Amino acid sequence: MSREPQASPAPPRESWKIVLLLVAWGSFAAWCVSGIPPAVDLPAHAAQMQTLAELLRGNPQVSTYYEAHFPLGYGLPIWLFLPVTLLTNGAFAARLAAWTALMLFPLAHLAFTRVLHRPAWTVVFGLPLAFNISYWYGFLPSLFSLPLALLSLALYLHALRGSGRTVGAVVGLALLSTATMLSHLVAFGALGVGVAALALTSDDRRRAIGLAAAGLALPLALCATRVLTLASRAVTPGNHMATDYGWGSHFNWLLRNYRPEGRLAVIGPVLVTLVFVAAYLRHRREEPRAPWVLFLALGALFLVTPKALSGAWLIHVRLPVLAGIVALVLVDPVRIERRLRILLLLVVVASLAETARYHWRFKLEVAGLETLVASPPPPGVHGYVSLVGNRAQGSRLVYLEHLGQWWTATQGGVGHHFFADADHQPVRFRPGQSLPQWMDAGSAEQLAPFRALLVYGDAPLPGTLEGFEETGRAGSWLRLERR
Structure with missing residues (x-):
């Protein structure tokens, strides 16, 4: 990998266009995460944030049931946005964290364009990738960690x-890689694979390995014990979900499960990726090799990653977004025919x-919450x-699973x-x-611990709720309290 001079500053006119693009994207992202967004686990993470704040405040009711931990390898956003939670609440803090993650995706893409001398406007092609499975499933730590890995x-x-x-650069890499690891180990693993691929194919391999070792030493040391524990869990039977490779799901899970969310959320990025890959293969002699090496490494990682591993589910489908962003810097877009670029836009x-x-549509469906x-x-x-199960209308994703945790x-x-x-x-x-x-x-036993309930659905109330009375109603939602 040859060394090249760093990119020159963007022209003032282009800089203003990028600022306007980021403002527009930020406004769109803010609208998406406002109210009740379709993000399965986000209300549960928001409840984690608020409960953590209650524990730090010394709420005796909460501390009777719960205790706080600082886990290695997961959950950094919950702690990182704790000051926001203390000033507002977990609901606002979780929405802000999700918005921040959505903003980090184009910023990470811009960092690649800067390093590889690509036009900054190509960041537009990567915007749909921000709405990946980690967003729709509300995997807040995972969503937050992916752009951190790309920035690293x-x-x-x-x-x-x-x-x-x-x-x-080494200090920055150490900080970013540690933040990635503390957010989610899967993204940190992808970061490690990408760094290793770049280092081993570098022209100055000794220097590259030294930079990689210096930049990743801290997070590797911190998470080593946790990684060994998870590795043991992956091959040991227990109460956790068994390891499942799920070969077919690598190719059809997203297409099969993205329905009202939009088929183009999968087909669009795949099409854009194929165009950039084809353009790179035609002009590979004139283009740097490093992005191609990184793309292949991240693509291979996706293919070998199981669907379920060490008790965690849907590991593999969180990874394609990384290769998708890298694909967009494989080649200078001027090498792609103008009409084709317009079609991709x-x-x-x-x-x-x-x-x-x-x-x-989703916000209308759950209006009243x-x-x-x-x-x-x-x-x-x-x-x-929920009286209507855990799936929203027309969707295969369990958007109703945690909705009540917004309370x-x-x-x-x-x-x-x-x-x-x-x-x-x-x-x-x-x-x-x-x-x-x-x-x-x-069953009455299931409901015994509860003093109040939020109930969703227009179905008749079951007899097990006879001990509760209605104290509020909005849309398809009821608030019930013990008589």
Whole structure:
């Protein structure tokens, strides 16, 4: 990998265009995450954030059930946005964290364009990739970690291509890679694979390996014990989800499960990637090799990663976004025919339009929830019951699974069903404590711990809820309290 001079500053006119693009993107992203966005686990992470704040404030009701931890390898956004949570609430902090992650994707893409001398406007092609499976499933730590991994890779590539002192780049890489690891180990693993591929194919391999070792030493040392534990879990039977490679799901899971979210959310990025790959293969002698090496490494990582690993689910489908962003810097876009570039831009716009449409439809479907969570629950444990299952209309994703946790996220108190039984979460049950998780009001025993409930669905109330009375109604939502 040859060293090249760094890119010159962007012309003032182009800089203003990028600023306007980022402002427009930020406004769109803010609308998407406002209200009740279609993001499965986001309300649960928001409830984690609010419960963590309640624990730090010393709320005795909450501390009876829960305790705080700082896990290595997961959950940095929950701690990082804690000051925001303390000033506002977990609901606002989680939305802000999701918005920040959406903003980091184009910024990471811009970092690559800067290092590789690509036009900054090509960041437009990557915008649909921000709405990846980590967004739709509300995997907040995963969503936050992916652009951090991309920024780390761009910084490492910058250090490799530079000829001067690299102390600042190494320090920056150490900080970014540590933040990536603390957010989610899967993204950190992808970062490690990408850095290794770049280092081993560098012209100055000794220098490249030294930079990689210096930049990744801290996070590797911090997570080594956790990685060994997870590796053992991956091959040892237990109560956790068994390791499942799921070969077919590497190729059809996203297409099969993205329905109202928009088919172009999958087809569009694949089409754009294929065009850039084809253009690179035609002009590979005139283009730098490093992005191609990185693209192949990240693509191969996706193919070998199981669907379920060490108790975690849907690991593999979180990774294509990394290769997708790198594909967009494989080649200078001027090598792509102008009419084809225009067609790709139209695909991008259509994909984002589908994304906007589904956000609008979903918010209408669950309208009324914001009204009911605006008032606090009574003392005691409050919960959430769905009378219509956990899938939203027309979707295969379980958007209704955690919706009621917005109540905990907004008002605090003792909530449930936000992963407190998992050993990698910042907020966990105290030893000997537990609460029911997903509920369908199927039995009185299931409902026994709860003083108040949010109930979703227009179906008749089951007889098990006779001990509750209605204290609020909005849309398809009911608020019930013990008589």
